[in-house]
Structure formats: C-alpha cells, structure tokens
Amino acid sequence: MSRPSRITHLIAGQPWEGTAERTSEVFNPATGEVTGRLDLASADLVGEVVTGAKQAWADSWGNISLAKRTQVLFTFRELLNRDKEKIAALITAEHGKVLDDALGEVVRGLEVAEFACGIPSLLKGGYSENASTNIDVYSIRQSLGVVAVISPFNFPAMVPLWFVPVALACGNAVVIKPSEKDPSATIAVARLWTEAGLPDGVLSVVNGDKEAVDALLVHPDIKAVSFVGSTPIARYVYETGTAHGKRVQALGGAKNHMLVLPDADLDLAADAAINAGFGSAGERCMAISALIAVESIADELVAKITDRMGKLRTGDGTRGCDMGPLVTGVHRDKVASYVDAGAAAGADLVVDGRGAQVDADGDGFFLAPTLFDKVTTDMSIYTDEIFGPVLSVVRVASYDDGLELINANPYGNGTAIFTNDGGAARRFQNEVEVGMVGINVPVPVPVSYYSFGGWKNSLFGDTHAHGMEGVHFFTRGKVVTSRWLDPSHGGLNLGFPQND
Incomplete structure (x- = not known):
C-alpha cells in the first residue's frame, strides 16, 4: 500500500505552503485505501484568500476588457479539452464512478465553458435613444466582486464548471470549496485557469x-454563493448566506420520478430505468429513484428491468464495469441500511445488491444495483433521498394517480414520462410541478445555454445554474439615463480600430 499523498489548497495559482491544523482522509472507493490526506482550511485562511481575491478583482480582472476575458476563456476551453481524460481518471480514483461516466461529466462541464466564451454577447445591454428630448437611457450589467462556489462530491468537475466559467466571464473573482471526499479533480481544473x-x-x-463553508457564508466580501448538495445543507447555506446579505443559489436534493404509461415502449422504458437509476451508482441529483408504473404494465416492466439488471457488472471503475462503488464506506453502509428498511417494511426485494460479487481488488465500498417492487409512499425507501443504486417501483392505477403522487412530493428537481401519446406528454409537461422534465428522456439535464434547477425543496433561491440565469446571478444590472451637450472632437488616426 502506497503512502497517502498530501492534497492542499490552490491559492493564487500555487499550492499552499502552510501547515494545516486539521486534515481528513481521501479514499479510493474501489479498494478502500486511503490515498490522500487533505488539508482543511481554517476560517482565518479562508479570510486571507477572500481578501486576496478581492484585491485581484479590483486590480485586474474586474475591469479587464471583454476581449481579454474571452481570450482566457477560449484558452481554458482548449486546455480542458486537452486534459479531459486525465481529469476523468482523477474523478474515478476518488469518487469511484466508471471512466466513461467520469469523462461524460467533464464534457458536460466543458459545454458550460463553451457557453461562457460567448460572454460579449451575453452581457450586452439595451439602449433607447431620445427616451426624452436629447436624453438617452441604456442598461449595463456589472460584476459583483468575489463569489464563492461550494460543490458536492458526486460531480467534482462538472458542478464547479457549471458556475466558475460563467462567474469569471462576468468579471468576478471566485473562491471554490470542493467536497473534501474527492477534491483532486476540482484542483486540477483550477490549475488550467492559471495556465x-x-x-x-x-x-x-x-x-x-463546515468551518470553511461557514467562513465563506459570513465573510462580508463574498457577494454571492453557489451551492449544490443535500436539501438540509442547501437550506442552511441559503438561510445563513442571505442573513449575511449575500445572493445565494442553493441547489438541494431530489426524489425523481419516472412515470410509465401503458402505451409506452417498455423496452425503451426498461433501458432508461436502468441507465437513470444506476448510473454513477445512483449518486446523482437527477437519478431516477422512483419508477411509477401504471398497474396494467407493471409486471411486464419489472420483469424487463430485472432481466437487464442480471447483465450489469459492478466493480472497479477502471475495468470496463457498468457501475462502480459508492464514494465512502459510511455512505455505502447508509444506503445498505435503506435496503434493510425496505425489506423490513414489506416491499418486494426483487434484486438484492447486498453482498453481490464485484470485479475489484481490496475491500471497496460496493453495493450492487437493487430493485424493489410494490413500494408504498410511506416507506423510507420512497420518502427519503437514498443517493445510491436503489430503484423503487410504485404502482398506480392511472396517469392522474401518478401525476398526483409526483406533485405531492416535497422535491421537484427532475422527472420523466415515458409514453407514445403526444397529448399525454404535453399535458404532463404542463401539469407536473417539477423544474426539469424529460419526455422519453430519463435524465433531463439541460444543455449549457438553458439553466439547471428544480422547484420546491430542490432549490433555495430564485436563480438556476448556467445559461442566462447564471449570467444574471453573477452580475448586477444598472440603468443609466444621460444627456450631453453636442461635443466637438477631432484628431487623425488612419489605423484600423482594435479591441483591447
């Protein structure tokens, strides 16, 4: 077993050279080994970093031209594309998701960087000449200053990339606090910005x-906070940040439903349930964890899902398996406890992932895909966000019953309907009380130029991530009313005008 490496902060483009009073362990989830010891920041260190960021914003980035900002963004995009496989390998090593899934995460983040490259047009304001006699009115958008990004363990590259390129493109300085479970991918991406x-x-x-999070939430020079994580922590971040005068977008947890109607293509629906339920070991806020099947097709659909689950390989994410481990032993045990609770509550345990054979060396944090049928809405496997590879089938009599069940849920992040009836699909997209909707699409994560975010207890704050809502979140609007005497000016310069 190799000695754990030191993982430390990246401050002003350089590794921190101080000595941490506290550290935490970083694991390889596939083997159970401790691979790193992570320096944990004190509140004082966070304060020093924020002060430096404020100075850098005031001295350079906050007033730099859009042309120069865009040059940095385009260069970063090329560097991220160059290193995407290396960053994916870091994700697999510390999070556990399989390599192709990790690469997909980086590529989806890359799309937001590409969106941010269009910042000159995204920041354009409006102009009204002669709103009153000889008076013009126009609007501009300006950066906030220093903003914070607090990201979760399940997407250590993609979630920071949802926020950081847009925040930087808008002219802000950024302090990132990644998850302490898998920080290396975030640090690697941050190095590319310096390059x-x-x-x-x-x-x-x-x-x-928590000490570092609290320090960011209360620091007077942090103007906005973007957070993704569980609902209880999202609520805490939102309430604490706004109480200290900050703009906050806090994306919380989910209990995503997939409604399957009798006219649906059941093979397509079964494939989608597998992909959306067990991809990344179910550790996605957009994972489908509750499959709502109309009773008349429930038996057939469950049989198709069961057959497909028998073909899945669970193991080390570097070995071409379909699903990797969970992120930590503690989290694996928590998810396993829900399997215990579901069986004890009387749900039909169709496929039990506890103790399954896995393709890995060492004592990794594995729980294979698990399927429950005939789940009722009072069971914890339905009410709670499990955040693991556990799919629960709830049977309903009709579309109306399924819709009522989804809308009664306290979460409203993502949902999907599988049907070949265009009228039913259109009715569903109109009536369902959820922020992101898929029609025969099981994981409806919006592309970068639309915005990501849910409803109800899945979002605290009014603004969603990336897209134009992201641009608005990281800027403030200003309206200028002006009147000028007709000036005289002159001078000769035959050179072609250049942006600078």
Whole structure:
C-alpha cells in the first residue's frame, strides 16, 4: 500500500505552503485505501484568500476588457479539452464512478465553458435613444466582486464548471470549496485557469469542511454563493448566506420520478430505468429513484428491468464495469441500511445488491444495483433521498394517480414520462410541478445555454445554474439615463480600430 499523498489548497495559482491544523482522509472507493490526506482550511485562511481575491478583482480582472476575458476563456476551453481524460481518471480514483461516466461529466462541464466564451454577447445591454428630448437611457450589467462556489462530491468537475466559467466571464473573482471526499479533480481544473492566463488571485481553491463553508457564508466580501448538495445543507447555506446579505443559489436534493404509461415502449422504458437509476451508482441529483408504473404494465416492466439488471457488472471503475462503488464506506453502509428498511417494511426485494460479487481488488465500498417492487409512499425507501443504486417501483392505477403522487412530493428537481401519446406528454409537461422534465428522456439535464434547477425543496433561491440565469446571478444590472451637450472632437488616426 502506497503512502497517502498530501492534497492542499490552490491559492493564487500555487499550492499552499502552510501547515494545516486539521486534515481528513481521501479514499479510493474501489479498494478502500486511503490515498490522500487533505488539508482543511481554517476560517482565518479562508479570510486571507477572500481578501486576496478581492484585491485581484479590483486590480485586474474586474475591469479587464471583454476581449481579454474571452481570450482566457477560449484558452481554458482548449486546455480542458486537452486534459479531459486525465481529469476523468482523477474523478474515478476518488469518487469511484466508471471512466466513461467520469469523462461524460467533464464534457458536460466543458459545454458550460463553451457557453461562457460567448460572454460579449451575453452581457450586452439595451439602449433607447431620445427616451426624452436629447436624453438617452441604456442598461449595463456589472460584476459583483468575489463569489464563492461550494460543490458536492458526486460531480467534482462538472458542478464547479457549471458556475466558475460563467462567474469569471462576468468579471468576478471566485473562491471554490470542493467536497473534501474527492477534491483532486476540482484542483486540477483550477490549475488550467492559471495556465490559460487568468491573473493570480482571481481563482483559488480552499479545501475544508463546515468551518470553511461557514467562513465563506459570513465573510462580508463574498457577494454571492453557489451551492449544490443535500436539501438540509442547501437550506442552511441559503438561510445563513442571505442573513449575511449575500445572493445565494442553493441547489438541494431530489426524489425523481419516472412515470410509465401503458402505451409506452417498455423496452425503451426498461433501458432508461436502468441507465437513470444506476448510473454513477445512483449518486446523482437527477437519478431516477422512483419508477411509477401504471398497474396494467407493471409486471411486464419489472420483469424487463430485472432481466437487464442480471447483465450489469459492478466493480472497479477502471475495468470496463457498468457501475462502480459508492464514494465512502459510511455512505455505502447508509444506503445498505435503506435496503434493510425496505425489506423490513414489506416491499418486494426483487434484486438484492447486498453482498453481490464485484470485479475489484481490496475491500471497496460496493453495493450492487437493487430493485424493489410494490413500494408504498410511506416507506423510507420512497420518502427519503437514498443517493445510491436503489430503484423503487410504485404502482398506480392511472396517469392522474401518478401525476398526483409526483406533485405531492416535497422535491421537484427532475422527472420523466415515458409514453407514445403526444397529448399525454404535453399535458404532463404542463401539469407536473417539477423544474426539469424529460419526455422519453430519463435524465433531463439541460444543455449549457438553458439553466439547471428544480422547484420546491430542490432549490433555495430564485436563480438556476448556467445559461442566462447564471449570467444574471453573477452580475448586477444598472440603468443609466444621460444627456450631453453636442461635443466637438477631432484628431487623425488612419489605423484600423482594435479591441483591447
């Protein structure tokens, strides 16, 4: 067993050289080994980083031209594309998801960087000449200053990439606090910004736990906070941040439903249930964890899902398996406890992932795909966000019953309907009380130029991630009313005008 490496903060483009008072362990989930010891930031260190970021924003980035900002963004996009396989390998090593899934995560984040490259047009305001006699009115959008991004363990590259490119493109300085479970991918991506030419201090990574989070939430120079995580913590981040005068977008948990109607293509629906339920070991806020089947086709659909589950391979994410381990032993045991509870509550345990054979060396944090049928809405496997490879089938009599069940749920992140009836699909998209809807699409994550976010207890704050809502979140609007005397000016310059 190799000695765990030191993982530390990245401040102003350089590894931190101090000595941490506290550290935490980083694991390889496929083997159970401790591979890293992570320096945890104190509140004082967070304060120093924020002060440096504010100075860097004021001295350089906050007033740099859109042309120069865009040059950095385009260069970063090329560097991220160059290193996407390396970053995917870091994700697999610390999170556990299989390599192709990790690569997909990086590529979806890359799409947001590409969106941010269009910032000159995204920041354009409006102009009204002669709103009153000789008076013009126009609007502009300006950066906020220093903003914080607090990201979760399940997407250590993609979630920071939802926010950071847009925040930087809008002219802000950024402090990132990645998950302490798998920080290396976030740090690797941050290094690319320095290589792309971002001025020192404009972007820093501080690793930490609640102490670092609280320090960011209360610091007076942090103007906005973007957070993704569980609903209880999202609520805490939102309430604490807004109480200290910050703009906050806090994306919380989910209990995503997939409604399958009798006219649906059941083979397509079964494939989708597998892909959306067990991809990334179910550790996605957009995972389908509750399959709502109309009774008349429930038996056939469950049989098709069961057959497909028998072909899945669980193991080390580097070995071409379909599903990897869960992120930590503690989390694996928590998910397994829900399987215990579901069986005890009387649900039909069709496929039991506890104790399954896996393709891996060592004592990794594995729980194979698990399927329950005839789940009722009072069982914990239905009410709670399990965040693991556990799919629960709830049977209903009709479309109306399925819709009522979905709308009664306190979460409203994502949902899907499988049907060949266009009228039913259109009715569903109109009536369902959920922020992101898929029609024969099981994981309806919006592309980068639309915005990501749910309803109800899945989002605290009014603004969703990336897209134009992201641009608005990281800027403030200003309207200018102006009147000028007719000026005289002159001078000769025959050179072609250039952006600078």
